[in-house]
Amino acid sequence: MARKKHQPIQPPGKEWIRSLQNHLLGWYDEVKRDLPWRKDQDPYKIWVSEIMLQQTRVDTVIPYYLRFMEKFPTVRDLAEADEDDVIKAWEGLGYYSRARNLQAAAKEVCERHGGVVPRDPASISRLKGIGPYTAGAILSIAYNLRVPAVDGNVMRVMSRWFVLKEDVTKVSTRRLLEELDLALIPEDRPGDFNQALMELGALVCTPIHPACDSCPVRQECKARALGIQHELPVKKKAKPPAPVPMVVGWIRNHGRVLLERRPEEGLLAGMWGLPSLEREGAENPVGLLTNRLSSLGIHLASETLLGEVEHVFSHRRWQVTVIEGEAISTESSLSDAFRWVKEDELEAYAFPKVYHKAMRLAQQKTDKEAAVQGRLF
DNA sequence: GAGACGTGGAG
């Protein structure tokens, strides 16, 4: 069969593997970080931590993880929770589909697996949000099964060990590395070995300035021997986020603020925010928003252009014009996507970052106005 | 395979 051809890799010998395992595990035993999800091998805890850690730094995850485990200590607590509470616990972490998928998978585990995280690759991989890396991580760390868990750290470290110049953003490269990684995992400590590999990537074999001089496996590293560790891994550059002009409204009436729920699909799916819409570059943002609101039966007594905030997503750059307005009346019936909420009850909602920025701007300006008024009276 | 999907920190 015609398979895509990869750069040939010398299969490592038994001696080399043995030495690598000893150096890496010895180092890990000495310096591994004392992380909250490393206190035991509860598969649920490992699972939650691995989902949170997807594309997210350890330091960012820790406080979220602690709060999440306090709120949802077992897979059953999570399965039975209100979705809004789960999303609220995820507020600010990003990639919110992770939270929805995690809860959906928790329900699945309770209904079809008796509340026990499945321990076979096929079953666990069927759960929402669990891909090849996370499946491998949970199975090896929680159940000590000998399976690869290849993430960005592992790909970086291994591409340096073996001077692999394949583009690591390709699926085929990840699969090649999984094969190679499997040959390296010791029989007795698969979970520790996988974690040690990632720990090395996080603490020593870093993307920019790898600390080769203090690396426990520097003798095993081919890139280091050739002095080309900085050139690896090879990775295709991501496109910069495209600018998108937006209008967002801070619309009030008798101490309440108008909220809008975003569509179930796409960016910030299903989350609450301020009423917002895309605009073409040249359009008048104030008119655009007031038109939209009046089509909902919401008419404004006054409106003010407050300013701009910017928020960068991984693939989009929102350039947000923030407008403040006072609604005349709110008695018309709103669709489910809209809701008037008292200002002191806003904290019950899970807002993505971009709306917090817009709200901060609005409240700053509003406070300033109030201060001026206060001086006048 | 390529693009969607968040956020914050570092250099």
Place this chain on the structure above:
DNA sequence: TCTCCAAGTCT
């Protein structure tokens, strides 16, 4: 300011 990234998955 800008670029790259951080324990990826889904469509």
